[in-house]
Amino acid sequence: MLIPLVRKLETFAKMTAEDRRTLEEVTDDIREFRPRQDIIGEDERPDHVHLMLKDWAARYKILPGGERPILGYLIPGDLCDVHVTLLDAMDHSITTLSACTIAFIGRDRIDAILSENGTLARALWWSTLVDEAILREWLVTVGHRPADKRLAYFICEMLLRMRAAGLADGNSFDLPVTQEEIDDTMGLSTVHVNRTLQELRAQGLVASKGRRMTVNDLERLCAFADFNPNYLHQQNQQTSQRREGRHKTGTTMQAGSCP
Amino acid sequence: MLIPLVRKLETFAKMTAEDRRTLEEVTDDIREFRPRQDIIGEDERPDHVHLMLKDWAARYKILPGGERPILGYLIPGDLCDVHVTLLDAMDHSITTLSACTIAFIGRDRIDAILSENGTLARALWWSTLVDEAILREWLVTVGHRPADKRLAYFICEMLLRMRAAGLADGNSFDLPVTQEEIDDTMGLSTVHVNRTLQELRAQGLVASKGRRMTVNDLERLCAFADFNPNYLHQQNQQTSQRREGRHKTGTTMQAGSCP
DNA sequence: CGCAAGATTGAAGTACGTCAATTCCAGTGG
DNA sequence: CCACTGGAATTGACGTACTTCAATCTTGCG
Known part of the structure; x- marks a missing residue:
């Protein structure tokens, strides 16, 4: 647990x-x-x-x-x-x-x-600082990026966070969120979220069936979204993944190495 | 100091x-x-x-x-x-x-x-929690409110924060920020910030000359912006103001009492 | 007084929102 | 196994709040 x-x-x-x-x-x-x-x-x-x-x-x-x-x-x-x-x-x-x-x-x-x-105290404080950093990055995204990049950014972040929790399966993860909830998140209308998601799918960046979100090409998605993962402060992520040997797939994309 | x-x-x-x-x-x-x-x-x-x-x-x-x-x-x-x-x-x-x-x-x-x-430790932690709450409220404002309410909200918040620091003179305070910086803050264009500010002035909600921002009617401005100051967690503000007798003006509007 | 930064204005374009159907789909019951 | 149902996803048509570009005007300041 x-x-x-x-x-x-x-x-x-x-x-x-x-x-x-x-x-x-x-x-x-x-x-x-x-x-x-x-x-x-x-x-x-x-x-x-x-x-x-x-x-x-x-x-x-x-x-x-x-x-x-x-x-x-x-x-x-x-x-x-x-x-x-x-x-x-x-x-x-x-x-x-x-x-x-x-x-x-x-x-x-x-x-x-x-x-x-x-x-533990330091680790818990660290995690609150990361939470705040996430909030800042959301502010940037919601306030200053167009709809398609907002969605791409959101998907990048959630994939990396799910990975850090050991809950992503390579490049896909469960996203138990409706399109209506995504628009409450990103400050868009449901209709626009829907059309924008279709666009991301059409460009081959993501695929989703049901609640399962799959990122086809994380590197491209990051580049598209101008996603810079430094704010997640997962600097040890690569080593810890290597140490624990969690990932089956040999994806080249790891937290910390987005372009 | x-x-x-x-x-x-x-x-x-x-x-x-x-x-x-x-x-x-x-x-x-x-x-x-x-x-x-x-x-x-x-x-x-x-x-x-x-x-x-x-x-x-x-x-x-x-x-x-x-x-x-x-x-x-x-x-x-x-x-x-x-x-x-x-x-x-x-x-x-x-x-x-x-x-x-x-x-x-x-x-x-x-x-x-x-x-x-x-x-002191508790007070400092409290202040970091308030910082985070401010960030959340900005996210709401930038992502979900129209331009005029964004600006009104921003002015309300800065007035209350300046008051809490003892740096507001009744309903006015120094706002050392250009319109370009406001649009970088609120995710709008300079042109739109300018026109929206003019609107707020035309409605008699605020007045500004130079760097000095004056709120003519804080209660109306709060109502207009749907500003709820609870996120600033200034619950003791009223008492501490009364105790120290800082304010000259007898404004009815105090932190914590916005509609 | 003169300069540069900032504020203001106008005109034209667009990304996004709203409204209103329609289709899809997972879960439920028969 | 299928029919039913309600929530979610999708689509089309149309409206608008905001952006962009390009001047011009104003103000603080050396």
Whole structure:
């Protein structure tokens, strides 16, 4: 269950057996969620932190006009807001997309880890910095790139993140997201997302059947999207992949080596 | 010099005299910057944290097409990335807008504060969470609101942040930003920013002469922009303003009370 | 006073949005 | 095994908020 989190943190620093045990001990409150069920709502004041174990969730806000911008996706291994408990209340909501498994970790237990285990504390802080970097890159993409590059960028990012969690199968991964959710994410209309996706398919950049997204040529897709993966800070990714020998396919494209 | 930082942190928790002294001791490396001078560039690996003391700076990236999206503004009292030193390298750059005064704080000194002073550590973490919340709200605004609301939102936010730093004079504040920089921020063209600003002025919502921005009717501007200040997490702002008696004008509009 | 940066204006083009059907498809029940 | 159903994907026609290009005007400043 914890493999995605451990894999992700190993991108930053080697985890010892004890670190892993600490993480296991702390994730004993595991809950199941239905699709499209709120995990936490705006204005609530959480006393625990959520760790995604299976499937995807999304952060969102509701605008007065009824629109529902999506602010980020949480995939297995993502820990949501290590320090939310410092805030007065949530300024956004989090919902599941598909049926999800999520661990609830009490704030005291997180605080204990942060103060007692230097390696883990640093790794967790590192992951929050990466979350913020992702947010910045989304801002660039949504605000300054045309529709086709937005979608290409989104697919690149999610593939690399899923890889880092050990959940991609070479160049394809499960994308449990409707086109309507993609337009809430990228600030486009459903119609335009649909047509733009068709274009990407027509150019042979991606293929998708059902929820499965396959990137035919990651190098070309990255180039097309001006995707520079440095913001994901996966600098150790290549070595960690090599060490663990996870990938069957010998793709030339690895995180960190996009043009 | 430290008033903006202290004021800001007091939004979260009361600072003792010793906390203030700690902050003062740590800000002994003060440097002056020219307008539009890079403070730190993408791919650099900083070994210190920057604290804005005077005037504004901006985070930005450079796109292959030459565009220069702005990702955030740093105003006096803003501490940039308390934990950057954990990352391999900067994924964006920071530049001054006008002539700035900035304190450089070594990573060891920040780490010392974080491990030795609980109150300050919590306050600093709180401020990083607020930074992230601001980023999320920008994403909503840039991706999902029309041009006129984007600008209105931007002006609301900067006024409230400047107030929280004690740098607004009632409803007006110095906005050392050109229209071109606003369009790099909000993902619009210069021409459209210009026309939209004129519209806001024509509706009597704002007035600006030179670098001075004045909000004529904050309540109306907030309503127009669907501005909900909860994301700034200034919940104690009202009390702290009352306690310190900073404001001359008796504006009805305070952070936390937007409709 | 004069220069360069910034603000403003006009005209023409386009990427994207909206509305409204229609088709596709996974899951359910018979 | 097939028919049914509701959500999701797709398509077409049309409208518009925004962009681009290219001047011109204004302002801060040495």
